[in-house]
Amino acid sequence: MLRIAIYGKGGIGKSTTTSNLSTALAEQGLRVMQIGCDPKADSTRTLTNGQSIPTVLDLLRRGGSLTLEELVYTNSSGVLCVEAGGPTPGIGCAGRGIITAFEQLQDLNAYKIYKPDVVLYDVLGDVVCGGFAMPLRGEYSDIVFVVTSGEMMSMYAAANIVKAVESFKKRGYARFGGYILNRRNVENERAQVERLAEEEGGKIIADLPRSSEVQQAEALGKTVVEAFPESKMAEHYRSLAHKVLEVCKNG
Amino acid sequence: MGRLSIYLPPFTGDYSGVCSALFDFNCLIVLCDASCCTKNYINYDEPRWSRNKTTTLCAQLRTMEVALGDDSRIINQTIEAAQALKPDFIALLGSPVPAIIGMDMKGMAREVEERTGIPALGFDTTGFVNYHRGVSSALVELFRRFSDPHTPKIPRSVNLLGLTPLDLGAVGNADALRAVVEDAGFSVVCNFLMDSDLEDLCQSPGASVNLVITSSGLALAREMEEALGIPYVIGMPIGTKQTQAVIDLLEESMKKGISQIPSANNQEGNEGLLILGDQIIANSIRNALQAMGCTRPVVVSSFFELEPALSAPADIRLEKEADLIRALQSGSFSTVLGDPLLHRIPQMASLELIPLPHPVISGRLHWDEVPLFTGEDMQKLLHRAINPPHQGKEK
Numbered sequence: 285m286l287r288i289a290i291y292g293k294g295g296i297g298k299s300t301t302t303s304n305l306s307t308a309l310a311e312q313g314l315r316v317m318q319i320g321c322d323p324k325a326d327s328t329r330t331l332t333n334g335q336s337i338p339t340v341l342d343l344l345r346r347g348g349s350l351t352l353e354e355l356v357y358t359n360s361s362g363v364l365c366v367e368a369g370g371p372t373p374g375i376g377c378a379g380r381g382i383i384t385a386f387e388q389l390q391d392l393n394a395y396k397i398y399k400p401d402v403v404l405y406d407v408l409g410d411v412v413c414g415g416f417a418m419p420l421r422g423e424y425s426d427i428v429f430v431v432t433s434g435e436m437m438s439m440y441a442a443a444n445i446v447k448a449v450e451s452f453k454k455r456g457y458a459r460f461g462g463y464i465l466n467r468r469n470v471e472n473e474r475a476q477v478e479r480l481a482e483e484e485g486g487k488i489i490a491d492l493p494r495s496s497e498v499q500q501a502e503a504l505g506k507t508v509v510e511a512f513p514e515s516k517m518a519e520h521y522r523s524l525a526h527k528v529l530e531v532c533k534n535g
Numbered sequence: 536m537g538r539l540s541i542y543l544p545p546f547t548g549d550y551s552g553v554c555s556a557l558f559d560f561n562c563l564i565v566l567c568d569a570s571c572c573t574k575n576y577i578n579y580d581e582p583r584w585s586r587n588k589t590t591t592l593c594a595q596l597r598t599m600e601v602a603l604g605d606d607s608r609i610i611n612q613t614i615e616a617a618q619a620l621k622p623d624f625i626a627l628l629g630s631p632v633p634a635i636i637g638m639d640m641k642g643m644a645r646e647v648e649e650r651t652g653i654p655a656l657g658f659d660t661t662g663f664v665n666y667h668r669g670v671s672s673a674l675v676e677l678f679r680r681f682s683d684p685h686t687p688k689i690p691r692s693v694n695l696l697g698l699t700p701l702d703l704g705a706v707g708n709a710d711a712l713r714a715v716v717e718d719a720g721f722s723v724v725c726n727f728l729m730d731s732d733l734e735d736l737c738q739s740p741g742a743s744v745n746l747v748i749t750s751s752g753l754a755l756a757r758e759m760e761e762a763l764g765i766p767y768v769i770g771m772p773i774g775t776k777q778t779q780a781v782i783d784l785l786e787e788s789m790k791k792g793i794s795q796i797p798s799a800n801n802q803e804g805n806e807g808l809l810i811l812g813d814q815i816i817a818n819s820i821r822n823a824l825q826a827m828g829c830t831r832p833v834v835v836s837s838f839f840e841l842e843p844a845l846s847a848p849a850d851i852r853l854e855k856e857a858d859l860i861r862a863l864q865s866g867s868f869s870t871v872l873g874d875p876l877l878h879r880i881p882q883m884a885s886l887e888l889i890p891l892p893h894p895v896i897s898g899r900l901h902w903d904e905v906p907l908f909t910g911e912d913m914q915k916l917l918h919r920a921i922n923p924p925h926q927g928k929e930k
């Protein structure tokens with residue numbers, strides 16, 4: 285089982301990228317589980333026809349016993365979708381929410397029962413409390429990728445995540461796999477991110493253009509790979525999938 | 536009233552479960568709390584301080600460390616303490632605050648181990664769950680860490696799983712259980728986890744069969760069955776007939792290599808007996824009574840784990856005190872067998888209470904009165920429980 289965490293600033297395109305990556309990996313015949321770790325709980329939205337699925341915390345809040353079938357939604361491409369969920373805005377603790385959701389999946393033996401080939405955690409990366417670092421731990425992930433554009437705030441968040449991964453090395457955490465550049469078409473975008481990579485270490489493993497097909501697919505409640513399988517953008521996501529597997533394999 | 540208990544005290548939490556499981560080792564325990572959890576364990580949950588080997592330290596978390604997520608002081612002080620005390624291993628435990636801020640106990644343990652060369656284990660204890668979870672995870676972690684899977688098989692040998700003073704007190708139950716099993720011609724490899732050392736733990740994969748005597752031993756039994764193919768038997772030897780039944784199951788399990796789980800039945804009728812306690816102990820008491828010819832309905836209930844697979848249909852999982860009160864008021868029961876503090880519940884007034892102290896409920900108030908499960912006192916208790924209160928009691 286290959287366990288991958290995708291981090292990045294809110295709104296940068298983590299969920300879009302992760303969902304397309306999941307679909308592209310599923311096309312290759314892999315069994316993929318995508319776990320949204322963001323209190324917004326919209327990670328798998330384009331995998332579930334735009335519908336929201338009940339989150340782990342929603343189901344725990346309801347009380348009583350809880351089954352895996354309630355937590356895990358299998359979509360039309362065979363991707364297993366899970367949303368951790370979060371507290372009511374303004375109260376509670378979103379980080380502890382993530383931890384609790386993770387513990388619940390573990391308790392229910394989700395990984396042993398579904399036996400996914402790839403687990404993708406889609407994690408909000410600009411919240412820096414302990415709960416959001418949970419997917420970085422060796423118990424959960426093997427490798428971390430960071431989604432960033434050339435915008436300052438996005439690169440700032442990316443640098444923080446890379447630093448965290450670096451400083452947790454002694455603790456047997458996941459290793460850093462590289463940057464996924466998701467373009468916002470700012471000036472000198474590639475060069476900006478290349479400089480980030482130089483300063484913080486790591487490589488740019490993919491360069492995704494900004495594309496209107498992303499929004500069109502989103503409006504259909506679908507991923508680009510599913511809605512426009514012949515498009516250039518779908519090809520970009522497919523080569524991202526290949527690249528990710530390659531980086532994971534080559535230690 | 537939701538989950539508030541009006542009559543019963545709060546129950547022992549998971550961190551005390553881990554601490555008590557590690558007690559017999561030359562181990563350094565660092566409990567990452569402000570101070571109250573450590574104090575709970577030391578003052579209320581551990582009956583064995585007179586023969587202490589472990590060192591239990593409180594990390595004394597402070598606001599800024601929590602706000603900044605700074606765990607470096609705890610790591611450094613743990614390393615200092617370890618260098619002074621030279622323990623065989625180190626355990627870092629969480630409590631509610633680390634649980635909320637996501638302190639990484641396992642990661643911290645890895646760092647401590649790397650810097651000291653002493654094995655270190657991290658436990659994500661939270662104080663949000665009961666003792667049983669703690670004991671259970673300690674047994675599993677220690678087994679994973681210190682057992683040698685290549686140990687040669689030891690013929691006719693048994694590990695006892697789930698021994699904890701939190702269920703059994705510190706009155707000699709560990710020795711007594713060992714004696715029962717040895718009298719039946721088995722050797723005991725490891726008591727998980729009272730009165731055993733790392734050497735016993737290391738050899739534990741050599742056992743031919745495991746005997747699970749409380750719910751806290753179940754997770755390890757399942758893991759050892761899956762990983763090593765060692766079958767298990769569930770049951771605490773209580774009373775002559777049930778003890779023989781447990782021994783027979785051990786023989787059978789060893790012969791066939793298949794786990795043996797005794798069945799659980801409630802009988803129909805009035806004047807029921809409600810047993811409150813650890814599920815496996817309570818089930819064993821029920822089986823002992825039924826083997827002695829008890830015909831009144833016997834229902835097992837617990838505030839702690841109640842595995843559906845081990846339950847009889849009428850058994851009751853208690854989420855909160857109010858659930859217990861509802862059961863007491865149901866009219867189904869005339870006797871309750873359980874912790875002496877149950878007498879505080881007004882609805883107990885009209886019912887007979889046969890006291891069986893459970894340290895996770897009444898702690899030091901009654902832990903010296905826990906009987907030897909394999910002995911005379913327990914036999915007397917069974918004779919008292921076999922018939923409803925107003926009928927002539929068996930001698």
Ligand SMILES: Nc1ncnc2c1ncn2[C@@H]1O[C@H](COP(=O)(O)OP(=O)(O)O)[C@@H](O)[C@H]1O
Pocket residue numbers: 292293294295296297298299300301466467492493494495496498499502
């Ligand atoms: N490559 C892209 N081209 C065009 N729009 C994109 C692209 N990537 C993401 N988006 C848009 O950006 C918005 C935020 O993306 P999302 O994946 O939800 O971000 P995050 O999960 O990081 O918060 C979405 O509405 C999405 O349509």
Ligand SMILES: [Mg+2]
Pocket residue numbers: 295298299300322324326327406
């Ligand atoms: Mg998102």
